[in-house]
Amino acid sequence: MASIQATLGWVSPDVRAISVDVADHDEVKVNFAVRGRTVRVEEDIEEIVGDLDAALQGQYSITPMIFVGTPDESWPGRQARLIFLEYHDSEADRFGR
Template identity: 45%
Template sequence: MEFENSVVLQVLQASHGLISPDMLAISAKVSSENVVLYFALRRKTDEVDEDVEDIIFELDALLGGGVMLEAQIYVGTPDENWPGRSCRLVYLAKNSTT
C-alpha cells in the first residue's frame, strides 16, 4: 500500500498542468512491476494524446525507471463501464459522470 500511495502522489505531480477539460478522470492500477494509468476522456485529440504521453514520461522520471508504465485510453464518462473505475482513483473532474 505504501508503494501504491507513493505512485498516486507521483501521478498527481506528473499530471500537474497537463489535465485539460477533455480529461475526465485518471485512475491507477499499481503492482510492484508495473503501473497502468486509465484515462477517461471527453474526446480524444492530438493535444490530449500529447498530455498523456507527457504524464507517462514525467511519471517514469519521477519513479526513476524500473517500473513498466502503460496508458489505457477510454473515451466516455468515468461511469461503471470505464475500465479504470475499479482501480485507485487519482483524478475525477467535477460533474464528469453526467
C-alpha cells in the same frame, strides 16, 4: 503521490478522470477517461506518462489505458485508485457557466 505530481499542469478539459493501478510488481497502468482522442489529449497523456516515469526513476513499466466516454461503472479504470475526477457544479452546468 508521484502519479498525482505527474498530472499537474497536464489535465486538459477533455480529460474526465484518471486512475492508477499497480498491475504487477513492475507495471503501472494509468487509466484515462477522455471526451475524445485529440492531438492535445494524446500529447497530455504522453507528458503525464513521461513525468511519472521520471518520478519513478524508470523502475516500473508504465502503460497508459485510454477510454473514450464517461468515467462511470463501464470505465475499466473505475476500480483502480482514482487520482482525478472532473467536477460538475450542477448549478453552473444548468446555467451554461
